[in-house]
Amino acid sequence: MTDQGAVARVGVVCGSRSDFAVMEKATALLDSLGIVSELHAISAHRAPELLDRFVTGAQSRGIRIFIAGAGGAAHLAGVVASKTLLPVIGVPIPTQVAGGLDSLLSIVQMPRGVPVATVAIGGAENAALLAAEILALSDPQLSARLQTYRDGQTRAIEGDASNENLTGQSAGGDVAGGR
Numbered sequence: 761m762t763d764q765g766a767v768a769r770v771g772v773v774c775g776s777r778s779d780f781a782v783m784e785k786a787t788a789l790l791d792s793l794g795i796v797s798e799l800h801a802i803s804a805h806r807a808p809e810l811l812d813r814f815v816t817g818a819q820s821r822g823i824r825i826f827i828a829g830a831g832g833a834a835h836l837a838g839v840v841a842s843k844t845l846l847p848v849i850g851v852p853i854p855t856q857v858a859g860g861l862d863s864l865l866s867i868v869q870m871p872r873g874v875p876v877a878t879v880a881i882g883g884a885e886n887a888a889l890l891a892a893e894i895l896a897l898s899d900p901q902l903s904a905r906l907q908t909y910r911d912g913q914t915r916a917i918e919g920d921a922s923n924e925n926l927t928g929q930s931a932g933g934d935v936a937g938g939r
């Protein structure tokens with residue numbers, strides 16, 4: 761997740777250490793794309809002053825995007841967004857009570873004026889990919905690595921044994937066959 765001495769570009773924060781299992785999927789994917797991140801457990805309601813220090817000091821340390829994951833009445837991403845002009849991506853953490861629908865609605869229904877880009881419940885990997893795409897706007901080498909990632913997942917599907925009989929067919933189907 762963090763390289764000794766390397767500058768972290770993505771600040772990943774979550775409301776509790778119990779969220780780490782989900783959020784570490786984001787840091788692992790960022791890592792695989794060569795993006796250094798830092799991961800913190802800082803509750804917006806249990807440690808508001810520490811959260812303020814983390815967010816307000818982040819940009820000068822090199823952070824360019826935040827990923828914030830929380831569960832239940834999940835206000836963390838909105839609070840982070842309220843303190844910065846850097847993009848904030850929210851990850852709704854699955855919960856026992858409502859399967860994470862509570863977290864999803866808390867994060868996605870951010871009122872007008874302060875945006876949070878929300879991914880699916882438990883969607884930490886997509887949060888990492890979205891953060892990477894934003895960083896890639898000004899980093900052609902990262903853009904190339906993202907293309908390699910996309911190509912790899914396409915090839916994996918094309919190479920799946922269930923698709924063996926489709927190999928070599930055009931994507932549009934067999935037009936001559938008069939479907």
Ligand code: RP5
Nearest residue numbers: 775776778779830831832853
């Ligand atoms: C939220 O409450 C956290 O984001 C976590 O998803 C949930 C439960 O936290 P713990 O009780 O496990 O610390 O603030």
